[in-house]
Amino acid sequence: MPEGDSPTVARRRIRLALREARERADLTQLQVAEEMEWSLSKVIRIENGDVSISPNDLRPLLAYLGIKDKPLIASMVADARIARKRQRQAWYQATEFRENLTDATRKLIEYEIEAAEMRSYSVYFVPGPLQTPEYAAALMTRYEDELSDSQRERRIAARQLRRDALLGRAAAGEVRILVMLDESVLRRTIGGPAAFTEQLRELRRLAAEQIITIRMVPFTLDAAVTNNAMFDLLTLGEGEVLYRETGLGDELNEDRDTTGKHRARFDKIWDEAADEAATLAFIDDQIGTLEKLQ
Template identity: 85%
Template sequence: MPEGDSPTVARRRVRLALREARERADLTQLQVADEMEWSLSKVIRIENGDVSISPNDLRPLLAYLGIKDKPTVAALVADARIARTRQRQVWYQKPEFRENLTDATRKLIEYENEAAQMRSYSVYYVPGPLQTPAYAAALMTRFEDELSESQRERRIEARRLRRESLLARAASGDVRILVMVDESVLRRTIGGPAVFAEQLRELLRLAETDAITIRMVPFSLDASVTNNASFDLLTLGEGEVLYRETGLGDEMIEDRDTTAKHRARYDKVWHEVADEAATITFVKSQIHSMEQAQ
């Protein structure tokens, strides 16, 4: 067990080990629930990371799933203890945010606070934590028919808080942020020329101060990362998690094969697209165009 792990990382390690062991044993969640005399919902919540399993519950479960190696059992029990360490209530778990953010989004925010690296790919708009308040507000107007004014306000506030936390960690060297955006993201004037120019200037500032490393996928390059989804890959401890969203919803994926495929595709395209210098030159030209349009 790596020293200094947070409850978030420790809980993730336990639940992934349990899920993978159950799948290797070809057992369903219902079969596990019946054997342990638990409710099915308890098993689901443990595997989803919604609750932490106690060491007393973990030991017999590990035995049932065939995990008997003493060092492995000891490490997982130690992780279970760390996972149950009481933390101060974080802002995204407060009722006003729990009611207005999806489960996947709250899980993403939790992992953003622990990630050592974050690789972001966007096909439509500037990634959430990098958005200026005005850009975020303009983008949120597109959901007036789906979200109430209160819901939109909470989501805008959540983006502001995410931004503060993530960029503070980047400034201190705790996380490295790689951003890859489709050329359309740097052309789509969300909010109008003034708002969009401000957003582009902010991206330029972040890139020039090394808070982020940004590259653009130009229209001329025939290499798509995904067909229709933006995503974030976050490196946590020994593995990665994938947050993926489309216009219809979002999801958090922790399957190792899926995350590995997205990472391989991301790395491949990263080396084919416009580099940082060319991307910054393009951003500057777009800022000039927006200023001329005002």
């Protein structure tokens, strides 16, 4: 098994292997549930990573799925043991956050704690973990008709806790963060001139301290990364996870073809975008312009 295994990584590896094995065997989740005398929800929760599978449940399941390779079985059983190790309850599992964050968001946070690299792309706004509190609050006012005051407060608090964890790891050299923003993101004064100026200064600080690497996709570059307004692509010990957010909705996608296409497209446009020096010069110009308005 790879070094640095954690229950999160082990659980992800084993659930993906089980899902792929079931699909190769041309079996439905219902067929697996009936054969194993489990509830359908148990199979779904195992494949979604909501629960871990015990070694005792895993062995007969592997036999049913036709997996006979002894080294592979031993590796998967070892993963099952690691995945079931008890972890200290994380902040995002606390009741106040479970009730106000989507399942996709909570899994994203869990993966951010383990990611080795993160590629973030946005057309409309600064990515969540890089937002200042004032900028995040201004964004959340867009949903005052859909979300209660308590829900918005919890989501803002979650963004700041995500920020502390992710940027702390980046400062320690544990994760590499590549941020690619459309020029419109660096022009859109969300929260007003003062709040937006503070946000731009924060992006500049993070880049200057080499916590993030940032590039801008200028209006003059006739290219788009994807049809999606934003996404985060996280590289874990094995494989990648794609997170997409659209307004109040979000989703995680671990399909290799989908993540591979997003990675290739991101890297292609990254090479064509304005480099970091030009991007930071643009940010400095924006800060100077905004300061005159205050």
